Amino acid sequence: MTPPGPASRSRISASDIASAIVRAIESGERQPGERLVEADLCLRFGTGRQAVREALQQLKAAGVVEIVPNRGAHILAISAEQAILTLEVTELLFGLAARSAARRIAAGADASSLERAVAELEACRDEGDAASYMHARRHLFGALAHIAANPELTRSLDQARVHVMRGQFGFAMMRHEHAGELAQVGKLVLAGQAAEAEAAARAYVERIRHRLETP
Template sequence: MSQTITASPSAANTASNAITGVDDIVGAVEEDIVLGRLHPKERLVEEDLIERFACKRHVVRQALFQLESIGLVERIKNRGAFVKAYTAEEVENLYAMREILELSGVEALPLPAPQEWLAELEAIHQRYSAAVDAHDLRRVFHLNIAFHRTLFAASGNPYLCQTINDFAQMAHGIRFIAIADSASLFQARHEHHAMLEAIRDEDRARLRELCRAHLLPSKNRYLRLYQQAFSESSTAP
């Protein structure tokens, strides 16, 4: 049976106390969405954000605009800003694009791998593995980003790398289910390790399949949750 892991509230509060800028607010709200502190369709109240981050209204509004531009928040006229809730079709389309982009990134990776790049990936994976063991979801989240950005940065194409990062960031509103589940975290750690082995073995075909499979768990969990919610709403009296 999988175990649900909760993030430490004190870590979130500590981070919030030092926040003043737009980018910092965006990062904090993004983290809250991924770690399940904020849920799809949950309203983001400007007054609450102003109080939380001790900042001006225009700063909060700019942060919400930025969150909307990266696909994590949707703003509805006369209703306000809400955490983005993806439809099944949107999820399928988003992950189809992620697969195309990331497999293109794999094709562009240098094999045999430069030792400095491989050593950096291995070091990040070791820290990621320790964070999984410690159930430190905040570090897991940030180190997972670091692992994938470092992986595809070696493609040599900064435009491709940035687009991969943009679509991965857009999917943070979908990944919250997987990151809160310990079995999913252990599976992701195993897959990262397997990717490193494929790189060491200069096996691009295996790396390609591993990267494709790595996208599926969070996507499938979200779709199951969406289908369950849809079924419940359709049968409600």
């Protein structure tokens, strides 16, 4: 959960609480079905109910929790079927992010964030560690979205529940060979090969999806 929250100064905002909860779900610290009681979260984050309620609304919009009137919020479980449907969308978005980023890098955009993410992934591939792989993957997504410079795409990728799925489907997503695949996507983007990068990105997501479809 890590109450500290944001980077440094300023108050703890609703977005900080929301992403902290998402990370807690990712890490398995909080389980699907679990209730999220406002008062608890207020104590945990040391903030008022207003901020907590806003965070819960954001999570509801993102499809992470369900809020039933007068009953509060609880973490939604994702069925394998829903995970597959989510990955259908992710495949498109991730592919577009790779393609756009590759084009912009070919046009001279700043690639340093992506280079760092790729290096991080390659380090993970060798001495794999679940948490650091998650971290690196998030960095890669962030770098691609940043370089693609498409606000709508960034928003859609952010709100996609890909990250949340790891709590339940980590077994399928955590194989170490994926770190290498992702790094390969990053390298193609860095090389400015738009079509190849998009294909590799989609193939990466599709492979995870197939693994869910045929257990």
